[in-house]
Amino acid sequence: MWRHAAARRSAQIRRLLSTSAPSAGAVRGPCIVHKRGTDILHDPWYNKDTAFPLTERDRLGLRGLLPPRVMSFEQQYERFINSYHSLEHNTQGEPDSVVSLAKWRILNRLHDRNETLYYRVLIDNIKDFAPIIYTPTVGLVCENYSGLFRRPRGMYFSAKDKGEMMSMIYNWPAEKVDMIVVTDGSRILGLGDLGVQGIGIPIGKLDVYVAAAGINPQKVLPIMLDVGTNNEELLEDKLYLGLRQPRLEGEEYLAVVDEFMEAVHARWPKAIVQFEDFQMKWAFETLQRYRSRFCMFNDDVQGTAGVALAGLLGAVRAQGRPLADFTKQKIVVVGAGSAGIGVLNMAKHAMLRMPGTHKIGELGEGHNQFWVLDKDGLITKSRKDLDPAVARFARGYGPEEVEDLHEGASLVEVKKVKPHVLLGLSGVGGIFNEEVLKAMKESDSPCPAIFAMSNPTTKAECTPEDVFKHVGENAVFASGSPFSNVTLSNGRKGYANQANNMYLFPGIGLGALLSGARHISDGMLHAAAECLASYITDDAIRKGILFPSISSIRHITARVGAAVARAAVDEDLAEGCSDLDPRDLRSMSESDTVDYVARKMWYPVYSPLVNDK
Numbered sequence: 001m002w003r004h005a006a007a008r009r010s011a012q013i014r015r016l017l018s019t020s021a022p023s024a025g026a027v028r029g030p031c032i033v034h035k036r037g038t039d040i041l042h043d044p045w046y047n048k049d050t051a052f053p054l055t056e057r058d059r060l061g062l063r064g065l066l067p068p069r070v071m072s073f074e075q076q077y078e079r080f081i082n083s084y085h086s087l088e089h090n091t092q093g094e095p096d097s098v099v100s101l102a103k104w105r106i107l108n109r110l111h112d113r114n115e116t117l118y119y120r121v122l123i124d125n126i127k128d129f130a131p132i133i134y135t136p137t138v139g140l141v142c143e144n145y146s147g148l149f150r151r152p153r154g155m156y157f158s159a160k161d162k163g164e165m166m167s168m169i170y171n172w173p174a175e176k177v178d179m180i181v182v183t184d185g186s187r188i189l190g191l192g193d194l195g196v197q198g199i200g201i202p203i204g205k206l207d208v209y210v211a212a213a214g215i216n217p218q219k220v221l222p223i224m225l226d227v228g229t230n231n232e233e234l235l236e237d238k239l240y241l242g243l244r245q246p247r248l249e250g251e252e253y254l255a256v257v258d259e260f261m262e263a264v265h266a267r268w269p270k271a272i273v274q275f276e277d278f279q280m281k282w283a284f285e286t287l288q289r290y291r292s293r294f295c296m297f298n299d300d301v302q303g304t305a306g307v308a309l310a311g312l313l314g315a316v317r318a319q320g321r322p323l324a325d326f327t328k329q330k331i332v333v334v335g336a337g338s339a340g341i342g343v344l345n346m347a348k349h350a351m352l353r354m355p356g357t358h359k360i361g362e363l364g365e366g367h368n369q370f371w372v373l374d375k376d377g378l379i380t381k382s383r384k385d386l387d388p389a390v391a392r393f394a395r396g397y398g399p400e401e402v403e404d405l406h407e408g409a410s411l412v413e414v415k416k417v418k419p420h421v422l423l424g425l426s427g428v429g430g431i432f433n434e435e436v437l438k439a440m441k442e443s444d445s446p447c448p449a450i451f452a453m454s455n456p457t458t459k460a461e462c463t464p465e466d467v468f469k470h471v472g473e474n475a476v477f478a479s480g481s482p483f484s485n486v487t488l489s490n491g492r493k494g495y496a497n498q499a500n501n502m503y504l505f506p507g508i509g510l511g512a513l514l515s516g517a518r519h520i521s522d523g524m525l526h527a528a529a530e531c532l533a534s535y536i537t538d539d540a541i542r543k544g545i546l547f548p549s550i551s552s553i554r555h556i557t558a559r560v561g562a563a564v565a566r567a568a569v570d571e572d573l574a575e576g577c578s579d580l581d582p583r584d585l586r587s588m589s590e591s592d593t594v595d596y597v598a599r600k601m602w603y604p605v606y607s608p609l610v611n612d613k
């Protein structure tokens with residue numbers, strides 16, 4: 001009996017692994033369009049521009065609406081890339097912001113016109129285009145969004161829509177939505193409150209979801225919750241497109257978010273909701289409020305934490321030490337906001353469960369390898385009105401502390417600690433100045449790690465050039481936004497790693513989706529972080545490479561997604577999805593799970609819009 005069930009299950013797994021392989025025809029399915037003529041040309045999902053074959057032109061009422069020559073997808077692709085390169089050539093010498101916005105416009109126009117071509121060029125050139133659709137350019141786009149706005153993308157729920165959201169959600173045209181990224185615009189990257197203009201962030205994050213996790217773009221939904229803004233400049237700007245009122249606070253604010261979450265859940269109960277760029281108090285409050293009721297996570301708190309943990313473990317390996325020595329690393333974290341506290345919590349948790357720690361939990365709550373600073377300097381227990389989330393990491397400065405430090409000590413004073421790692425999530429550009437970096441020369445690590453994780457580029461705590469010059473060529477470096485590698489004095493490369501939550505959030509979302517997780521647990525998030533940490537080889541680490549290249553993002557995401565899905569199964573949180581029973585997932589080997597996840601990824605190809613016969 002048992003043997004029959006096992007045989008049936010392995011046959012089912014073979015079927016899953018063989019039938020869902022991406023191939024030109026299978027990827028989009030035989031979608032037969034009901035639209036005709038210009039309605040098709042104006043629908044970016046169906047539009048093929050000059051690549052409509054003659055049969056489709058005849059049968060879909062397109063004859064005469066296009067120039068006569070039929071171009072191939074490859075020719076269209078080449079034409080776009082050539083025009084992109086011409087734009088690069090023609091804007092040489094212009095200020096960076098002008099060039100970046102021009103690049104964003106040309107990509108955005110393609111996105112509006114032809115999604116298949118757009119996502120193909122994005123996937124194939126992710127390393128070059130990520131800085132345009134994502135950080136840093138997306139920050140510039142948000143800052144200028146009211147002026148750049150041409151046509152809407154995603155949905156907008158405002159404080160004025162109270163009581164209407166349950167019906168409004170049905171205005172979204174797609175029947176199924178898998179992935180939602182929502183913001184209230186209150187802390188956009190390190191740029192502060194940008195109100196409704198923050199919609200650029202959910203759009204950019206979901207583009208990364210499509211490119212990295214192969215989420216079908218018809219099933220993603222960027223959302224702005226416009227509860228007002230406290231940005232005076234925007235409130236006075238006549239062109240500002242959001243509500244011109246101060247932000248809702250307290251229960252009024254939560255009532256809007258509650259209603260939105262209920263509406264989403266009512267229409268798409270299995271959709272994953274990613275909270276993005278909420279100011280700290282609401283980031284934590286909403287996470288606690290919703291995480292066990294809905295399948296949601298906060299990327300800034302939880303995604304960032306996993307990426308930083310992978311970097312911190314990489315820094316231990318770079319020193320040639322065993323991973324268990326992580327518990328002895330001295331880590332200075334600058335910024336005690338949603339991201340900084342998220343990182344501290346996860347790193348602390350990882351220390352407590354480090355293999356090699358003789359007894360799980362032997363380090364105990366009192367074990368504190370962290371020195372945390374915020375805008376008022378070093379945080380100690382004598383700080384008044386300390387948020388309980390931060391209090392866990394406050395230094396006591398009782399007799400057990402060796403360094404002569406005090407409440408509010410500056411970053412330069414904290415050098416007495418001789419930290420192994422200096423990690424910035426402060427949103428303050430250049431705060432790791434020459435003096436601070438030179439102090440890191442005294443680090444107890446043979447290769448001090450400097451993580452300047454704030455975004456966008458202007459807010460990075462320092463540059464890789466500064467690090468290799470002032471800390472030394474033995475340092476390792478990572479930043480939230482991309483920088484170029486540096487040529488060191490001996491001709492070697494000084495690696496400018498990118499430590500951005502884009503390495504994890506697509507896999508967290510995809511793993512949760514494919515496993516049909518009821519909610520996203522700490523175990524699933526740890527599995528994601530550990531998977532990323534183990535992706536890099538010892539050889540690469542020795543060279544100072546702590547994170548893989550963004551070019552491998554699909555491969556990384558397949559692995560992370562599989563790790564997350566398997567963790568969901570282990571914790572009995574997986575309910576499966578359309579073609580997958582959680583028991584199938586349980587019987588898959590690790591590599592079969594990775595294959596399965598990779599095969600479920602959407603890949604952009606033109607599919608036939610009419611039946612052959």
Ligand SMILES: NC(=O)C1=CN([C@@H]2O[C@H](COP(=O)(O)OP(=O)(O)OC[C@H]3O[C@@H](n4cnc5c(N)ncnc54)[C@H](O)[C@@H]3O)[C@@H](O)[C@H]2O)C=CC1
Pocket residue numbers: 187188189190191279280299300304307334335336337338339340373374375376377425426427428431453454455456459479480481499500501502
């Ligand atoms: N690389 C990545 O993947 C991610 C990067 N970030 C970046 O991290 C930054 C912070 O984000 P959140 O924590 O959400 O913001 P937040 O506003 O919640 O926290 C900022 C923290 O920095 C502190 N701070 C401000 N000025 C300071 C100074 N001069 N010295 C020391 N600390 C100072 C504040 O007191 C606060 O504790 C942003 O720039 C954001 O773009 C956030 C998430 C992911």
Ligand SMILES: CC(=O)C(=O)O
Pocket residue numbers: 135188189190277299300454455480500501502
């Ligand atoms: C990367 C990201 O999520 C942030 O800077 O907020």
Ligand SMILES: [Mg+2]
Pocket residue numbers: 189276277299300
């Ligand atoms: Mg963010």
